[in-house]
Amino acid sequence: MPTHQSLGGATDEELLQRMVATHPDRFGNDYWALFAAQVAPRLPARPVMIDLGCGPGLFLRDLSTRYPAATLHGYDVTPAMIAHGQRLTYAGATPALSLLDVAERPLPHAAGSVDLVSMSSVLHVFDEPLPTLAEIRRVLAPAGVFLLHDWVRQPLSTYLALRRENLREGEVEDLRRGFRLFPVHNKYTTDDWQWLLAEAGFAIGHQAQLRASHRIFVTTPSATGVASPRT
Ligand SMILES: C[S@@+](CC[C@H](N)C(=O)[O-])C[C@H]1O[C@@H](n2cnc3c(N)ncnc32)[C@H](O)[C@@H]1O
Numbered sequence: 001m002p003t004h005q006s007l008g009g010a011t012d013e014e015l016l017q018r019m020v021a022t023h024p025d026r027f028g029n030d031y032w033a034l035f036a037a038q039v040a041p042r043l044p045a046r047p048v049m050i051d052l053g054c055g056p057g058l059f060l061r062d063l064s065t066r067y068p069a070a071t072l073h074g075y076d077v078t079p080a081m082i083a084h085g086q087r088l089t090y091a092g093a094t095p096a097l098s099l100l101d102v103a104e105r106p107l108p109h110a111a112g113s114v115d116l117v118s119m120s121s122v123l124h125v126f127d128e129p130l131p132t133l134a135e136i137r138r139v140l141a142p143a144g145v146f147l148l149h150d151w152v153r154q155p156l157s158t159y160l161a162l163r164r165e166n167l168r169e170g171e172v173e174d175l176r177r178g179f180r181l182f183p184v185h186n187k188y189t190t191d192d193w194q195w196l197l198a199e200a201g202f203a204i205g206h207q208a209q210l211r212a213s214h215r216i217f218v219t220t221p222s223a224t225g226v227a228s229p230r231t
Helices: 002-010 012-026 028-043 058-066 079-087 130-139 156-166 172-185 190-199
Strands: 048-052 071-076 098-099 114-120 140-151 202-211 214-221
Touching: 002 012, 002 172, 012 079, 028 140, 028 214, 048 058, 048 130, 058 071, 058 214, 071 079, 071 114, 079 114, 114 130, 130 140, 130 190, 130 214, 140 190, 156 172, 190 214
Parallel strands: 048 071, 048 114, 071 098, 114 140
Antiparallel strands: 140 214, 202 214
């Protein structure tokens, strides 16, 4: 399966540094206002939270500060990301960080045992997202939350303009990378994400577009939904 690095022509270290540099913009005040209004009220006092494709661990560090009594787990397929997260200092609970390909492997959690599963800017690269969604639904508690934040389709001109502004891209090689990544980042429309979530047995409680490029879905296991089995 292609990786973020192979698709973007970046080394592990370059992707890591980009995730670190852009973390404050991606997880800023708007993100945490949505989290406080839509996610926090659904969580127990001592939640179990897991972040899939956790990257350098900065979202887990934020959760550790806000939920010092939580049990936190992070999974990522890139060793450099896990190593970075293991070097961080955490204000509250220290997350257990593990190397795991969540597209291929089951999550090491009992059914119904997790209160929050988060996945940010990861699922769009998976060849087949439904087995991973089924696995997320399996581990979620009946009132648990799956928080999906990912790329949503935009027009080509908007996408390239956004890259020019945000990444200060302008050279011929940057433009070539923009065209190469366009089908990767613009794979799913909002309707496609909604269909995938419904198909996997999630009910959408709230959704928003905090940035032009990304849509966030606050979901819970639906009473009637049937998760697709992992094959
Ligand atoms: C664009 S980064 C996002 C990192 C983090 N979620 C964030 O928002 O800062 C995508 C991350 O997903 C990880 N990833 C990609 N495919 C994965 C897989 N199959 N299993 C686990 N992690 C994966 C990558 O190694 C990378 O750290």
